[in-house]
Amino acid sequence: MEDRTDTEPVLLSKHAKNLLRFLNLLPARMASHDNTRSTIVFFAVCGLDVLNSLHLVPPQLRQDIIDWIYGGLVVPRDNEKNCGGFMGCRAMVPKTEDAEILECMRNYQWGHLAMTYTSLAVLVTLGDDLSRLDRKSIVDGVAAVQKPEGSFSACIDGSEDDMRFVYCAATICYMLDYWGDVNKETMFQFITRSLRYDYGFSQELEGEAHGGTTFCALAALHLSGQLHRLDATTVERMKRWLIFRQMDGFQGRPNKPVDTCYSFWIGASLCILDGFELTDYARNREFILSTQDKLIGGFAKWPQATPDPFHTYLGLCGLAFTGEPGLSPVNPSLNMSMAAYAHLQHLHEQWRSADGRGDEDISHNDGKPHKARGES
Ligand SMILES: [Zn+2]
DSSP, X not given: OOOOTTTOOOOHHHHHHHHHHHHHOOOGGGGGGGGGHHHHHHHHHHHHHHTTOGGGSOHHHHHHHHHHHHTTEEOOOTTSOSOOEEOSSSTTSOSOOOHHHHHHHXXXXXXXXXXXXXXXXXXXXXXXXXTTOOHXXXXXXXXXXXXXTSOEESSTTOOOEEHHHHHHHHHHHHHHTOOTTOOHHHHHHXXXXXXXXXXXXXXXXXXXXXXXXXXXXHHHHHHTTOGGGSOHHHHHHHHHHHHTXXXXXXXSSTTSOOOTTHHHHXXXXXXXXXXXGGSOHHHHHHHHHHTBOTTTOOBOSSTTSOOOHHHHHHXXXXXXXXXXXXXXXXXXXXXXXXXXXXHHHHHHHHHHHHHTOTTTTTTTOOOOOOOOTTOO
């Protein structure tokens, strides 16, 4: 007989152990993800944080992770294009003193928005003070990949451009408390033009509304202080689209199967719009727990599927929104714990007082999420 999932526990220590493992090695079956290794570090570190288990990362490993992240930082020289930001892996950073080789590899080093976002989030979550960063060169790199219509591509060398990178751009600027030459107005225009007839957002203009994209769009509006520009009717219709994505867990699009990660993408979107309490917490939990691996920990996208760090982290966040005991509250827009967010706010205060800026820009939007259950 199957366990009753309403009383089934979240296997906190197994999930922590599972995520810790990814900080020490990358399994062979995931070798193809090596070029986005910082995202795996993000899921593991932020997941341990949501599990209140960061103390399991020994001090030396914690420092090694911070140093490894900084090892991927690209700072452009005066004569170079705006390639500032973080790389996702170290394949282009050879371990050599040979100046010629180092100079040659330099041509292949540039920041990538998703890797920059996750690298910064890891640093903040581990309590780093970001003092080794030149915030301006990173935001110059973000502005350099913005398209005239407001969207962003991932890197200066060219890539697809869509809502994922709009979100990454917004989180980077928000975390660095600096928007520089990023054009928030065209960004707003791009986001609102991607709103579809059913009130979900699509990845690019004229696409199909999608749960992940809708999260990226709403979080970017929130972080850039532009959420209030949506009128009340539009917001209500968005909530309707989002709420209708719940079957037991959440699906990303109509007529698609439910998947653990949408408990985050849809759940966080509803938290941003102050509508999460309209969902059925028990059925959501029941689905997420049906994807829990009871043997090795971790969550998978579907029951009986193989768990992975992505679905493990997002499953934990989805549960955190429902106030699951043992889990830290999560900031839905930034996709990190409220404790990490508090550390970030502290850094912003320090930077602002050093710049003599006081609290000038905080008033219109402090990026503070709307409440999910479990927060006071
Ligand atoms: Zn998924």
